[in-house]
Amino acid sequence: MQSNKQYLLFIFLLIIGSGIGHAQEDKIVPLTIKVEQDTIFAPLLTEAELRKETGNDSTEVDTTKTKPPLLLDVIKYKAKDYVRMSQKEQKIYLYNEAEILYQDTELRAGIIVMDYVKNEVYAGRIKDSLGNYTQLPFFKQGTNEVIPDSIRFNFDTQKAIIWNSRTEQQAGLGQLGSDAMKVYADITKKENDSVYFLSEGKITTSTDTIDPDYYIRIRKAKFVPKKKVIAGFSNLYIADVPTPIALPFAYFPLSVGRTAGVMMPTFGNQADKGYFLQDLGYYVPIGEYADILVTGDFYTNGSWGFKTQSIYSKRYKYSGNVNFRFENIITSQKGFSDYSLTKNWNIQISHSQDTKASPNSRFSASVNMGSSEYYRNSLQQRNLPSTQNNTLSSSISYSKTFPAYPSVNMSLSATHSQNTNTEAIELTLPTLQASMERIYPFAERDGIKKGIIQNINFQYDLNAANKISTTDDDFLKAEMFDGAKIGAKHSIPLTTNFKVAKYFSVSVGGTYQDIWTMQTYGQSYDETEDEVVTDTISGFDRFNKYNFSASIGTTLYGTFNFGEDKKIQAIRHVMRPSISYGYAPSFEQFYDEYIDEDGDVVQYSRFQNTLYGSPSLSKSNSLSFSLANTLEAKVRDKDSTATEPKKVPILSNFNISTGYNFESDSLRLSPLSVNGGTTLLDSKMSVNFSAGLDPYAIDNNGTRINTLNIKNGGSLFRLTRANVNVGYSLSSDMFSKDKGEDKEKKDDRFDYVAQSGGRTDDLFGRADSFQDNPDQSKEGEDVENPIYGTKIPWNLRLAYSASYTNSARQNEFSSHSLMFSGDVELSPRWKVGGSSGYDFKGKGFTLTQLRFERDLKSFVMRFNWTPFGTYKRWYFFIGIKSSILSDLKWENRSK
Template identity: 90%
Template sequence: MQSNKHYSLFLFLLIIGGVFGHAQEGKIVPLPIKAEQDTIIAPLLTEAELLKNSKNDSTAVDTVKTKPPLLLDVIKYKATDYVRLNQKEQKVYLYNEAEIQYQDTELRAGIIVMDYVKNEVYAGRIKDSLGNYSQLPYFKQGQNEVIPDSIRFNFDTQKAIIWNSRTEQQAGLGQLGSDAMKVYADVTKKENDSVYFLSEAKITTSTDTINPDYYIRIRKAKFVPKKKVIAGYSNLYIADVPTPIAMPFAYFPLTVGRAAGVMMPTFGNQADRGYFLQDLGYYVPIGEYADILVTGDFYTNGSWGFKTQSIYSKRYKYSGNINFRFENLVTSQKGFSDYSLTKNWNIQISHSQDTKASPNSRFSASVNMGSSEYYRNSLQQRNLPSTQNNTLSSSISYSKTFPAYPSVNMSLTATHSQNTNTKAIELTLPTLQASMERIYPFAKRDGIKKGIIQNINFQYDLSAANKISTTDDDFLKSEMFDGAKMGAKHTIPITTNFKVAKFFSVSVGGSYEDVWTMQTYDKSYDNDLEEIVTDTVSGFDRFNKYNFSASVGTTLYGTFNFGEDKKIQAIRHVMRPSLSYGYAPSFEKFYDEYIDGDGDVVQFTRFQNTLYGSPSLSKSNSLSFSLANTLEAKVRDKDSTATEPKKVPILSNFNISTGYNFESDSLKLSPLSVNGGTSILDSKMSINFSAGLDPYAIDNNGTRINTLNVKNGGSLFRLTRANFNVGYSLDSEIFNKDKKKEKKDENPYDYVAQSGGRTDDLFGRADNFQDNPMNESKEGEDVENPIYGTKIPWNLRLAYSASYSNSARQNEFSSHSLMFSGDIELSPRWKVGGSSGYDFKGKGFTLTQLRFERDLKSFVMRFNWTPFGTYKRWYFFIGIKSSILKDLKWENRSQRSR
């Protein structure tokens, strides 16, 4: 506070002046002078003249500058025990829970001493009789907070000296998220609102503020809150032990939000490619809603690769990401027999639109395409789980709805499917789908429809596509368009439905199709070449076809009650039988003839192998039957407070279907198809099965003959195929009845899932430790265990699959494998896990991976090992979990031998 002397003098003069004024007032005598009107009239000046005169007035502006007051606001202070004013020292003493507030500055401490002459405050701790300190000072100015042992602050100059300060800065590094960096200093000098000078400082991201498990010691530094720390000589300390990791000078960015910067690489050595730098790159934010990360890999034998990754998001509008990777792989050296040069690439695009952005239109994309050998030959360890994926698929679609009656839904889709084993690629560029809503011409639009006539309805569907079949070698070349097929199909289905005897639902209808194509195929026999020649005829052509169908179905319910006092109170069986009939005439008018080399007449259609098929030469007249079943039980709930029994599925679905062809001259019965599935053990185990049963026998060559298998000395049906899949997952939480397991949020940008791989780790886990920090939610937490017992969390996932083939008496398992993966937390911060499988047909283990993880609070240590097989390798990593200092790490790896 300022001195009161000036105010006292002013008050004294004011009182004296008032007294003298009052004394003279009673002695004033009016003069007898008569008032006369002044003959001089002042001229009226305009606004412009007034402004002109004011500029020329030399007395208008006072050249003497007044000194602004030093204190611009009232200082508020208080304390719990006492507030004592010492006039001799001109200080105010505040003790126990003392507080001072001045504008945006707040100071709290155990004891505060305020000098109201110098406008300075000193704040410190309170020491009790045992020598323990409490009520550390808390200093806040604007958004900056400091917790020191003591502080000296001047309100006039805004400067301060701080002893043993502790402050926390939230620093964001773009895609890597944000972390809290703690800055400690023995002595801090506050120069102004944005600059601090530190002496003997420590920087760490450890959550332990008393004894950090690691820190970077800085001798001198300049600290700009929320921007940067510029330091001199610095070195790393672990558990207060200095390490040889040191820098002559250092720069620590503390920018809040996204900021451009260099991405530090990883170092290593690969036997067949030499030393390398991986993931050296640069990160750049683009505007407010997007960013881009460019990284590269460099090998001493000449191999290189680069990757670009961009993530964009706008709330209530859209979100997505784009990944592109290219690798130039060199094996061996030029001149050697095993030298090779291959170029692999892969692109992944994901885009989703928020439903709130546009209710009548939507654009989405999910793209994963590239070289067939990309994942198997990739330089990146993160691609290990994707080596077991044999299919790449993509889809880009735009859909729009025209809501006016009758509404029309339209979609435009481009698709891609690629088999990495055969290198075959199927593309549709694009596919157009359009459909008009169902119209009831004999019923009111909003009325209830009854009877056959009112339920008559029709709609219109359009499908058009351009399909391309190519290979990996011709992809993105002009040759990929050779053999492209274009066409369109118009469909008008007409149906009606009604009830018969209250319990049977009957549906009757027909469908008309008009198929357009831009190419047809003419066939003829070449006598010189002695072979059938197929010529492609370009140009528009069309054919039409139609059919008739009818179906009847019902639903049957059966309940077996055992009593409410029983554990299983009832079993309910639901059956949905359905009988369908279909008829389509022969379309011989679209067929032509040619004479082969034997003189026989061969019929063919020019529409064979076109995009939407060809008309049928034979008449279709068939009957099909299907039966759907569900079986569930009502079980008394173990929870005594439950008012209703619990429903437990026994069979979620069990379906049977077959058919009979009236027009076929033989083998009129279709094979019986059976499939079903269920989940048991509180949905921990899922079971799915399917089978094919043929009623006809086969000859010695394995060909079906028109003789029932039962008449040939066999059973009623012959098992031709079967498939059985079981998935089972369990963990330690299933034995904890009181605690429900929380479901983890899925990462929308999961690299393995976008690559077409499994979302679980049955095919292994990606060795990309930078993108997958270990269980960050546990950082800094101390897990307490009972003295005579330890909780060991664990989880296990099993997947069993078997496929049986016996269509021609081969009686073999075409595939038979068991996959498993699991993790065990040996202690709160020790975790081991692995994934593997056994192929019973190939008699060998599948991709096997062992994982060891150690959470060191601020650090993470991992070791992944693939002990044998094609992808044999190991990977060791230890580093700081915080994204700010993630480049403080050490890693070593081996690469699989080629």
């Protein structure tokens, strides 16, 4: 509706004037006035003089400023029941599903009263037939939305008074994600588009808008949508009960996006470290694609630590994170015998490049290195699952492809492998690998290759490295480079393949290798010291070697049909036998001699202990045999609509291999190696096994002798080793008619436990800290505890491993353990779980953890307990799920 004040006034005067005129025409009263001639004559003005006079008239231009109309657009309104206009009250009444639209302002309510003189509206609720209030007002201006009980709004000043308002603000989007914060107020005064003043308000993230299970009560506050809430005295209420958690003033950021801020610490007491502040820090966004979080831990006994965590990501380009942790751990007090000071550190780097960023080059990194005792002695409880990991490994690589013919693939990498038990560290800084694609010199590039000649091909491979072996004590010191080995290996394989008798595939070829090294070792016997002396000879040196190989193989298929009316319709067996022959000459020219203390001639190679070893002194002439098997069944599908039978693997793979050395003077037969694997129970169980069978017997000292075991009174083969691994996953969904959809796999790119090299299947327990992996459950579902539970969701994971050793009649299990982990949802909001295992070899339980979790709607409560063992501890946590108010928490732990 446009402003019609001027037109109404004009119509009003027009009506009155018409009425008066009409009355005068009906009754004319003559006036008795004597007419007299006027003696004053007005002067005659020319046109120029008239223009001059008119131009000098001060009343021509009105200098009085007029107030422009404040309504700049059309007001649209409608209602379901009626729209009534009152000229007397100068108001318009809209009833039932009333709606007003004006520019970017939208107002919907049960009843709306609009004063078109003051340009104000009032909106409120209406009662239904049961006497309940319905159709609460909905006020939206721009992107700001408010749901009050009633509202009074002025179109001219854009100000409003709002009673019992409710609004929702999206906030966060930092490292912990984005959440919705609800702001309630008894009385709200809208000052302008961006400032509201609240009286008796509440702030919460609870999904229950009528009766929130918790809120922060604020007496007076200034509210800037999407930016902040600045309040006076504020305190926490839980279930409408006030708590002593209060602040004289409070600031609540509501910014959408990443903003810098302080990370609130965890307070507690640890038995051997004293009171502590843990994870006190500061978060800073860096530009648009990265951020950094710096936190510290402080203990009253003097221990301290800090960590930095940075996550970066650019869509269609790259993503990754960098974590660095350092801990200065003090045990006991100075002067006591058990006093110790240890400094542990750990760095994790993860980087992945999007395949669309650069199709011909790629950079990736996965780094996990640090002190061997870091996870075991860490002050952080989140490292519990990683205490059982004995190996740290890292790899940083850059690869590039040169697509022009012949294409070349090149990669430059640095690797790291660390045994935390022995503290031995192996590094390659760096490794260069390059390979050229196969070239067929006797065939066209795009043509079909037939026969021996056309299939002749060769390629070129390069492998160069700088290998360093060191320990924890010398790592990152100059001493770590002592004994570094540098070398390069050039390989040119030449092969061809062809068919024989249509079904046999034959491959023939050879490989030439040229090995370079920057250091060799000479040996001599020192009679004075009575020992062999090794001299290190610096400088470039090289040797070459070559070999010849041939193989023939085929594929055999066998199917046994039971009939299409049977449940098992057929069994199919596929065998791939292969026989290979290899020959390599002796490379005596690279060997020297010295006389030992017994006068015997000892041959050695100066290339021994170099990066790629030394050439063989003896000639190699051997034959090897392998047989690969797969066994599967065709089973009638339970789904009657299926047109094809279902394939079920019986043996996914079953491989047998052995060999015969023609050059050996004894023990020519190689042990028979057997390995295989399969999946059972609808792929829920995986089974992998391997074994070694030796055809030769052993003497009383456990040494192999050149006598077949069967001729020595034994069986055909002697079992020397065996290994089996079984994994099984069970869940309640497996026994449900409604299987449901498969859950999405967890993204492990930034998962702390996965990056630390630990297991992610909870068999070693879960991390006790919830900062790195905050609760991701959503509050959208209001789940109530049923009186009688008809379904109890559960899951169970089992892992069985056994290794048997009998190479010298040990007849023992070198390792034998069973691990398990599982969870049970006793009710929709109660969840219990645990992980443990039993070591049959050590006759004791492995790392055991019990977990309890209670979903308190807006809160989550967890209790993790390791009841016994080296890492005996307990940990309790209760806090708000929402990342906005995640600092409202309480944690306590045993140590």
